[in-house]
Amino acid sequence: xxxxxxxxxxxxxxxxxxxxxxxxxxxxxxxxxxxxxxxxxxxxxxxxxxxxxxxxxxxxxxxxxxxxxxxxxxxxxxxxxxxxxxxxxxxxxxxxxxxxxxxxxxxxxxxxxxxxxxxxxxxxxxxxxxxx
Numbered sequence: 001x002x003x004x005x006x007x008x009x010x011x012x013x014x015x016x017x018x019x020x021x022x023x024x025x026x027x028x029x030x031x032x033x034x035x036x037x038x039x040x041x042x043x044x045x046x047x048x049x050x051x052x053x054x055x056x057x058x059x060x061x062x063x064x065x066x067x068x069x070x071x072x073x074x075x076x077x078x079x080x081x082x083x084x085x086x087x088x089x090x091x092x093x094x095x096x097x098x099x100x101x102x103x104x105x106x107x108x109x110x111x112x113x114x115x116x117x118x119x120x121x122x123x124x125x126x127x128x129x130x131x132x
Contacts, residue, residue, distance in 0.1 A: 003085055005097045007031045007044070009052050010072065011061060012104035020104065021077055027052060027059035030098075037086030041071045041079050042100070048101035066102040074098055 009028040010019040022028025031051060048071070053064040061067075070078045079088070079099065082121070088097055 001016045001037050001086075003036050003037055003089060003097065004034055005033050005044070005085060005099060007033055007051070008046070008049055008100045010076065010100045010102050012027065013106060021100075022052070022060070023026070035074055037084060037089065039085050040081060040117055041083050041085075042081040042090075044099060045069055045081065045084070045101065052101060061103070068106055070102045072100050072102045074100075076100075076102070078102065080102075 008030045009022040011022050011028075012018070013020050024030075033047070049064055049069060052058060056065070057063045071081065072078050085097065088099075
């Protein structure tokens with residue numbers, strides 16, 4: 001069995017720390033999808049990332065590697081990724097399910113050189129503590 005869902009995109013504004021809906025002219029908008037009731041929210045998240053970040057990049061927000069993602073409901077509450085579309089329909093009793101891809105910029109993207117630098121600084125501080 002299949003059900004219809006509406007899928008939108010909410011992005012965390014870094015200055016106001018508020019979720020803002022990404023409009024269609026910025027690469028977002030609301031998409032109507034028909035999906036199996038057995039589809040999990042983790043699978044919906046993957047589909048949403050592919051929709052809103054074609055070729056791994058959004059038209060207005062940049063590359064998907066800069067973001068952390070989750071799926072949330074109309075109240076902006078993050079949903080359990082193991083739940084299925086059927087589970088959510090049963091819980092909410094809504095005629096049509098609306099969920100959002102929630103994105104937030106990662107605080108820092110670590111590179112291999114960052115990791116090597118932080119490892120050596122920890123070792124140096126550990127040895128200096130042992131000497132005293």
